[in-house]
Amino acid sequence: MTKNTMNKLQQITEESLLEIEQAKANGRLAIGFYCLYSPMEIAVAADAITLPLCGTRNEPIAAAEEILPRNLCPLIKSSFGFAASDTCPFFRFSDLIIGDTTCDGKKKMFELLSRYKTTHVLQLPQNQDAATSLPLWRYELERFKEIVEEQSGITITEQRLRAAIRLMNRKRIVRKAIMDLNKADPAPFSGSMLLELLFKVGFLADKEKGIALMEELVAEAGQGELSKQNDREMRPKRLLLTGVPVGLGSDKVVKIVEQCGGNVVAFENCSGYKQAFVIDEQKDPMDALAEQYLATPCSVMSPNSGRFDLLKEMIKEFAVDGVIDLTWQACHTYNIEAFRVEEFIRDTFDLPTLHLETDYAKSDTEQLRVRIEAYLEML
Numbered sequence: 001m002t003k004n005t006m007n008k009l010q011q012i013t014e015e016s017l018l019e020i021e022q023a024k025a026n027g028r029l030a031i032g033f034y035c036l037y038s039p040m041e042i043a044v045a046a047d048a049i050t051l052p053l054c055g056t057r058n059e060p061i062a063a064a065e066e067i068l069p070r071n072l073c074p075l076i077k078s079s080f081g082f083a084a085s086d087t088c089p090f091f092r093f094s095d096l097i098i099g100d101t102t103c104d105g106k107k108k109m110f111e112l113l114s115r116y117k118t119t120h121v122l123q124l125p126q127n128q129d130a131a132t133s134l135p136l137w138r139y140e141l142e143r144f145k146e147i148v149e150e151q152s153g154i155t156i157t158e159q160r161l162r163a164a165i166r167l168m169n170r171k172r173i174v175r176k177a178i179m180d181l182n183k184a185d186p187a188p189f190s191g192s193m194l195l196e197l198l199f200k201v202g203f204l205a206d207k208e209k210g211i212a213l214m215e216e217l218v219a220e221a222g223q224g225e226l227s228k229q230n231d232r233e234m235r236p237k238r239l240l241l242t243g244v245p246v247g248l249g250s251d252k253v254v255k256i257v258e259q260c261g262g263n264v265v266a267f268e269n270c271s272g273y274k275q276a277f278v279i280d281e282q283k284d285p286m287d288a289l290a291e292q293y294l295a296t297p298c299s300v301m302s303p304n305s306g307r308f309d310l311l312k313e314m315i316k317e318f319a320v321d322g323v324i325d326l327t328w329q330a331c332h333t334y335n336i337e338a339f340r341v342e343e344f345i346r347d348t349f350d351l352p353t354l355h356l357e358t359d360y361a362k363s364d365t366e367q368l369r370v371r372i373e374a375y376l377e378m379l
């Protein structure tokens with residue numbers, strides 16, 4: 001990413017906080033989200049501001065542990081800690097919280113979170129069966145739509161919903177185009193740079209600004225501007241990161257990989273390629289949203305065959321040398337699925353996978369470094 005784009009990103013990120021305050025003062029609703037399964041299009045259709053609230057910082061965890069058990073995933077504790085300590089402006093801005101019944105820890109956390117903010121939890125089915133789970137999920141999205149209508153005072157017409165789907169599709173298409181730039185070898189972005197861009201763009205109240213910035217970046221790449229910055233002497237090992245979501249503050253593995261001479265060129269998790277889908281604009285919009293969101297290949301689904309299809313596609317397309325499968329401590333679904341992920345990658349590509357289990361603290365940094373260094377040497 002050129003310095004100019006980085007500066008612009010910083011500037012629009014700072015402006016966005018003021019824009020949210022202003023928009024709220026003008027009566028716009030702000031809705032906080034905690035999971036990729038909840039369709040933001042429904043909120044966007046009511047002109048609401050959408051705020052991703054999954055906690056990625058270690059600092060609020062101590063406040064969470066006064067209420068929640070310690071042996072819980074750091075993402076859940078960080079998310080709850082931000083609310084309990086009132087230290088997240090985006091949580092403060094949120095008029096309504098949308099959660100989903102994903103893993104046990106998260107869904108029970110929402111019961112306590114509802115003490116701080118009006119919270120609605122979508123009953124997410126546990127599998128993606130078209131005959132049984134899809135109608136249930138479609139019904140849940142209808143309820144979500146009604147709640148947003150009640151809270152915003154705006155009727156979500158089909159026309160509004162279609163416009164929101166078009167906008168969000170444009171955003172996802174350009175996001176994917178950015179991620180796909182790293183299919184080039186050498187990759188134009190370091191993993192931490194890519195993560196910072198995708199993370200910050202997610203918080204922008206004005207989605208058009210984020211889209212314009214990402215389009216500019218894709219155009220820069222087309223003019224060869226990005227590759228000019230990449231005259232490294234050694235080609236870093238190309239890695240794919242799969243598993244739990246990561247963001248600014250929970251990116252230690254991405255950084256250690258870079259310090260050890262590797263590069264995470266692709267993110268399969270829900271901070272990255274799991275969001276690289278488009279909603280079918282020809283179908284009934286609520287049907288299309290229900291189908292596409294339910295298909296999200298997260299380990300909370302059983303079975304979760306979509307993740308293996310995605311891994312197969314990405315390992316080939318990004319021509320990676322290795323795969324790191326990251327699990328947050330106490331995340332049972334990703335932890336158990338790690339066995340099958342390792343087996344699948346070995347059998348399909350004859351590649352070893354490095355499975356890492358950690359949290360947001362820095363205490364195991366050196367242990368992680370030793371394991372990552374050994375893995376990179378082995379590749």
Ligand code: SF4
Pocket residue numbers: 034035036037054102103244245270296298299300
């Ligand atoms: S990893 Fe799964 S449960 Fe967690 S935020 Fe992503 S989609 Fe939701």
Ligand code: SF4
Pocket residue numbers: 073074075076102103104105106244245300328330331332333334
């Ligand atoms: S990382 Fe695992 S335990 Fe944590 S919120 Fe996501 S699915 Fe739940």
